[in-house]
Amino acid sequence: MAGSARPSATGRDGGPSREPVTARLRAALYRARRRLRRTGVDYFRGDGADWWAFAALALLVPLLVLFNVLVPDWAPPTALVLPVLAGALLLRPGTLVLLYAVAAAGLITESLVHTGEQVASERPEAYTHGVTPGAALVVGAVGVAGLLVAQFRRRIGVPWRGGSTMLFDLRERIRVQGRVPHLPDGWHTDTALRPAGGQSFSGDFMVAARTGPVLEVVLADVSGKGMDAGSRALLLSGAFGGLLGSLPAHDFLPAANGYLLRQDWAEGFATAVHLVVDLDTGEYELLSAGHLPGMHRLAGAGHWEVKEAEGPLLGVYDGAKFEGVRGTLGPGDVLMLCTDGMVEVPGRDLGEGMDRLMGEADRLVATIPAAGRPGAAVRLIDSVAKHVNDDRAVLLVWRR
Numbered sequence: 001m002a003g004s005a006r007p008s009a010t011g012r013d014g015g016p017s018r019e020p021v022t023a024r025l026r027a028a029l030y031r032a033r034r035r036l037r038r039t040g041v042d043y044f045r046g047d048g049a050d051w052w053a054f055a056a057l058a059l060l061v062p063l064l065v066l067f068n069v070l071v072p073d074w075a076p077p078t079a080l081v082l083p084v085l086a087g088a089l090l091l092r093p094g095t096l097v098l099l100y101a102v103a104a105a106g107l108i109t110e111s112l113v114h115t116g117e118q119v120a121s122e123r124p125e126a127y128t129h130g131v132t133p134g135a136a137l138v139v140g141a142v143g144v145a146g147l148l149v150a151q152f153r154r155r156i157g158v159p160w161r162g163g164s165t166m167l168f169d170l171r172e173r174i175r176v177q178g179r180v181p182h183l184p185d186g187w188h189t190d191t192a193l194r195p196a197g198g199q200s201f202s203g204d205f206m207v208a209a210r211t212g213p214v215l216e217v218v219l220a221d222v223s224g225k226g227m228d229a230g231s232r233a234l235l236l237s238g239a240f241g242g243l244l245g246s247l248p249a250h251d252f253l254p255a256a257n258g259y260l261l262r263q264d265w266a267e268g269f270a271t272a273v274h275l276v277v278d279l280d281t282g283e284y285e286l287l288s289a290g291h292l293p294g295m296h297r298l299a300g301a302g303h304w305e306v307k308e309a310e311g312p313l314l315g316v317y318d319g320a321k322f323e324g325v326r327g328t329l330g331p332g333d334v335l336m337l338c339t340d341g342m343v344e345v346p347g348r349d350l351g352e353g354m355d356r357l358m359g360e361a362d363r364l365v366a367t368i369p370a371a372g373r374p375g376a377a378v379r380l381i382d383s384v385a386k387h388v389n390d391d392r393a394v395l396l397v398w399r400r
Contacts, residue, residue: 053090057083057099061106068110072129077110081142088146096150100143107131107139177241180217181210184279186331186400192377193393195230196341203229204339204393205237209245213280216244218252219395220272220314221291221339229391236260236270249276253289253311253322260315268315273337275397282329282399287322289314292340292350294325295358297365299332304358334365334398341390342381360384365396 060083067075080103087099114130121127180189195202203222208215218240222229239259243252252274260268273291277284286294286309293308311322329335336358343353360383365376377394385392 050091050095054087054095054099057087057090058102061099061102065106065109069113072114077107077131077135078138080106080139084139084143084146088149091150093147093150093154096147100147103139103143107136177237178206178208180208181215183210183215187215187279188374188398188400190374190377190396191394192381194381194391196389196391199230201230201234202391202393203233204341204391205233206393206395207237207241207244209241211245213278215275215277215279216249216252217275217277217337217395217397218244218272219275219291219337219339219393220270221341221391221393222270223267232265232268232270235263240272249274249285250287250322250324253287253314254320257289257314257320258318261318263315265315269313270315271340272314273309275335275337275395277329277397282333283326284329284335285324285326287311287324289320289322292338292343292354295336295354295361296327296329297334297336297358297361299330299334304362306354329397329399331399334361334396336361336365336397337395339391339393341388341392342385342394344388344390357384361396365398 061080064075064079064082068077068079083099084103087096091099111131114127118124118127118130178191178193180191183189191206193202193204193206195204203224204220205222206217206219208217210216220233220236220240222233222236224232236256236259240256243255243259247255253272256272260270270289271291272289273294274287274289275284275294276287286307288309289311290313293306296305296307297303298305305327307325307327309323309325312320314320327335338357340350343350343357345353357380360380361376364379364383377396380394380396381392
């Protein structure tokens, strides 16, 4: 239609509407917030750019130089190690080198300023401020150490912000896998695991699963100790946890042996004991792969029986056979499994260590009411192997 005109956007007061401008501003603010949040998330995952961290640390350098010039007593030249250390944790190696260049320029600036002040002073020999060779050496040494740390982080691909969290999460996952599932009334368990040297990771581990009335528990000891064995135990615990309860009981150790052989580790062997308990009848079977015997205390007879199953170490040869030994847990009976760190004493027979452990278990477990038994495994470690520099693990199963 000729002469038609577009309708003009007007507000309630007849003036031009401001809604389009407000909407655009709101959309721009939303996009900026999303971009900032995405950048922060990417950075703390180790995927984002580190230029903003570099800019902040690079600005800190001249600020420290200024403080050093104005108040040298409160801001010595060695204060430059602060951005250097922060850069080692926050920056990639390439960006870190640029920060080092900025820090070196700041150190040179401090040296030139203080040298000029010393020359201009009436008593140059009394001037105490300045960049000494020792201060420069400290900043340089920290820079070299920081660069090595940054290179290591880059090689393993784990940012410092998530590395410790990841290790903590892995340790907790191992502990969760080792928790015994809820048992029916009349059944109780207690476990304790203590790594060598007070470390967080151990070569000893336990996995457990329950399928209906059948409880299965595996206590394993990887060759070595401490962090070296802990890394292998971490891998094996995940594999064993996946196998346990998914295979018939007599197929578990052969499957675990085959898995260990496929890893082709230089120090690839491990020992393990597999406990299968029928919670309805109390009947159990122990299958062992070169592990210490189980120890069964008969409440009626008041003595211990050693339950030794036959089987080779895991990871030594293919086609290994594992023969089990059976028993029945009656009311008041206690079954104890442990790793060699609990009984091995240099210069003494292994049987002596087992006798000592069973004797202490009599005092701490058999004579304590069921209500007070939780924590008995920890007390066993403290009383028998507290100062042993080896990984130690204990499992107690008793029936009221």
